[in-house]
Amino acid sequence: MVFSKRIFAVCKAPGMLHWLRNGAVLVIVALTAVVVPAVTIAPDLLFKFYRILLPNRAVIPSDWRKARGGEAVLPKKVLVMIALLRENDVREFRYSAAVVHDPDSSVEQRLAEGAYPIRLSNVARHWLLSVNEPLGAGCVALDSREGIVLARCP
Amino acid sequence: LPVAPSFAWVYLTLPYFAGLGLVLPLCVAAQHGTPLARHEKAQMAALAGAAGLLVNHTFGMLFSDPGFVIVAGAVIAIAGLVWLATRGQWSLWKMFGMGWVRWVLAGCLLLIFSGPILFEPLQVWDARSIWFFQAKEIYYTGGLNIAKDWTNPGYAFAHAYYPKLLPLLAAQLAHVWGLWNEYIPKASLLILLAPIVLGLFGIVRNITLSAVFLLGAFLLGSREELWNGHADAYLALYSGLSLLFLARWLDKDSQLDLVTGVIFLGVALNLKNEGTLVTACALTGLLVFGFLADRALRSFPLLKLSPCTLLGLLLPLVGYGAWSLTRLYWELPNDVSLGADSLHRVLERIGNGGPGIVGQALLVQGGAGVAAGLFLLAAMLAGVLKTPLPKATWFPAVVATLYLLGLFLVYMATPQDLRWHLLTSVSRTVLVAIAGFFASCFLVLEAIESPTGSAGAQKFETSGTPK
Numbered sequence: 001m002v003f004s005k006r007i008f009a010v011c012k013a014p015g016m017l018h019w020l021r022n023g024a025v026l027v028i029v030a031l032t033a034v035v036v037p038a039v040t041i042a043p044d045l046l047f048k049f050y051r052i053l054l055p056n057r058a059v060i061p062s063d064w065r066k067a068r069g070g071e072a073v074l075p076k077k078v079l080v081m082i083a084l085l086r087e088n089d090v091r092e093f094r095y096s097a098a099v100v101h102d103p104d105s106s107v108e109q110r111l112a113e114g115a116y117p118i119r120l121s122n123v124a125r126h127w128l129l130s131v132n133e134p135l136g137a138g139c140v141a142l143d144s145r146e147g148i149v150l151a152r153c154p
Numbered sequence: 155l156p157v158a159p160s161f162a163w164v165y166l167t168l169p170y171f172a173g174l175g176l177v178l179p180l181c182v183a184a185q186h187g188t189p190l191a192r193h194e195k196a197q198m199a200a201l202a203g204a205a206g207l208l209v210n211h212t213f214g215m216l217f218s219d220p221g222f223v224i225v226a227g228a229v230i231a232i233a234g235l236v237w238l239a240t241r242g243q244w245s246l247w248k249m250f251g252m253g254w255v256r257w258v259l260a261g262c263l264l265l266i267f268s269g270p271i272l273f274e275p276l277q278v279w280d281a282r283s284i285w286f287f288q289a290k291e292i293y294y295t296g297g298l299n300i301a302k303d304w305t306n307p308g309y310a311f312a313h314a315y316y317p318k319l320l321p322l323l324a325a326q327l328a329h330v331w332g333l334w335n336e337y338i339p340k341a342s343l344l345i346l347l348a349p350i351v352l353g354l355f356g357i358v359r360n361i362t363l364s365a366v367f368l369l370g371a372f373l374l375g376s377r378e379e380l381w382n383g384h385a386d387a388y389l390a391l392y393s394g395l396s397l398l399f400l401a402r403w404l405d406k407d408s409q410l411d412l413v414t415g416v417i418f419l420g421v422a423l424n425l426k427n428e429g430t431l432v433t434a435c436a437l438t439g440l441l442v443f444g445f446l447a448d449r450a451l452r453s454f455p456l457l458k459l460s461p462c463t464l465l466g467l468l469l470p471l472v473g474y475g476a477w478s479l480t481r482l483y484w485e486l487p488n489d490v491s492l493g494a495d496s497l498h499r500v501l502e503r504i505g506n507g508g509p510g511i512v513g514q515a516l517l518v519q520g521g522a523g524v525a526a527g528l529f530l531l532a533a534m535l536a537g538v539l540k541t542p543l544p545k546a547t548w549f550p551a552v553v554a555t556l557y558l559l560g561l562f563l564v565y566m567a568t569p570q571d572l573r574w575h576l577l578t579s580v581s582r583t584v585l586v587a588i589a590g591f592f593a594s595c596f597l598v599l600e601a602i603e604s605p606t607g608s609a610g611a612q613k614f615e616t617s618g619t620p621k
Contacts (some may be wrong), residue, residue, distance in 0.1 A: 035525075066333070069336060109279075113287040
């Protein structure tokens, strides 16, 4: 009892109370740093910034100020399809279910947004097809690459 | 230094937004009775930036041509800044001179985030398919007035009915550069971040442990969501800061806090659909706390509207209203499809263990439970240390809880597969609630650190800053 009373008396001393308050705040800050987890994000963020300051600035992509820069993040199949559309000056297109079928990546959406402003249209004359698919009646293959065919239909 | 030009162009756009939103700080400053403390000047800068974003968004909604919006905005911004600079000696300094320490820290924080924001291309799903695809549409069609691509069923994945503050901003930046790529439009995130950083320095009065907590929890808590192109972290930070300013208004009854809180909430409202839910929860919270706290009841905005508050309330609503009418006119569908069918889905899921699945996802996988736990632990420590906590300390946490309840209902009513919907979104949608709990936690920590109030800090802050 005497011992616990002494502890309480020490805790109530003005100086000690100040330390207790700061200690309580420190506990919450430390717990938050673990939970967030700031301890891993902050160094990662600083490292990302530090790499930009390196003399060769290798981390700054060479195409960051160029039109269409950064498109390389798209799946390779999508890049091939977009190249076919652009090189043949297509303005509107549609695609077969087979050509966008790819369980490992989201080809359909990536093609739609990546190709824009070449528009998707249900009545477009240009089709993207898989090389194994038969062309429709009156359709002509304009170009093909890596198993993908660009066809123009009547 | 060799990399400076790569960053500088973004920083040069910041005075444009500050100039556009200048009218609100001027209005508040005219009614502010005492000299502004340095943290209040930081708050003024944050207010100008956030109001500038809203003015820019409103212009973008009302006028179709991005080029016209940029030129008209620049004329207004330059005229405003020049007028303020020539109004009297040091008038710009009196408004925004928050001290070199705060300016340097804010600049460094923005610079650190510049790396991943500017030099990592758009890669994640929602960023590519929604926000920046919409920006791409705006850029290539020359504005928001052409409905052709917005109603194209092939682009249904882009959720065309989502608010347009971020897409408009990204499209404007691409318009200024005259090209579209996967980097330049991302600078819009840096412009959105600037008022957040300034707002944080408007909240903290001194460099203390609680300030470290707030900066760390807010800026690092969202992890890569701050630079990968998602809008959720920005929604969370604008909401969290708004709740902090509104809590301080409930406690101290400062016009500056009220207007800043309203404007930050307005940005959240126009940033994502969840902003509507945040706004509804914040208004409900204000009603509850308005009746709990005597001071707030006396100056409740519905009872006593000052011109500044009225302007602050009106500004976000113009852009929001314009977009709401546009999407009605274009008949854009909403994939959450809340309506009569929702009740049926909710009742069905109650019988299938839905509440447990959603609750666990929100609190455990999303992390809201941990943030709420930290706040409650801090409140308990405050109780043990006999620290008096103002009622307003609880305001952000109450709003966060209401928001969680709202999210719970939205997920229970979703027409999508529940598990898929939770798996793909809960870690982001819950960020608003986490920011709310962290905001309350900061207020508790601040009270523990300085139980007798911040009179000392105020005295230190106001010295040498005559109005």
